[in-house]
Amino acid sequence: KENNMFGFGDKNKVHKVTISNTGQSFEVSGKINLLQAAHNAGIEWPCDCKVGSCGTCRAILKEGKVKELADFAYTLDGDMLKEGYILACQSSLKSDITVEVNFEQKGLDNLKM
Numbered sequence: 001k002e003n004n005m006f007g008f009g010d011k012n013k014v015h016k017v018t019i020s021n022t023g024q025s026f027e028v029s030g031k032i033n034l035l036q037a038a039h040n041a042g043i044e045w046p047c048d049c050k051v052g053s054c055g056t057c058r059a060i061l062k063e064g065k066v067k068e069l070a071d072f073a074y075t076l077d078g079d080m081l082k083e084g085y086i087l088a089c090q091s092s093l094k095s096d097i098t099v100e101v102n103f104e105q106k107g108l109d110n111l112k113m
Helices: 034-040 078-082
Strands: 014-019 025-029 058-063 066-068 085-087 091-093 097-100
Touching (some): 014 034, 034 091
Antiparallel strands (some): 014 025, 058 097
């Protein structure tokens, strides 16, 4: 199976992710989410629940577009949403993106409980 370089049929499209604060980059192909793609690329992206409820995998979207697989507002507060935070486990890529990730971050269990 060849990747279609012209993007006909989004599920075959390959997008590039750049982590602005570390300079790391990796590719996301098919329908896997941002978190899974990072782990597949050997990047130790912080995560805990993998279902969008803990917020540990959050990142700031600096450039590009993602599709929300679940509503980020259930986990992230309004200020975080305004700052461009996304949840990696609940994001599929619609374009090449640049994100900022705090690799020391923990979950948001003190928020919204």
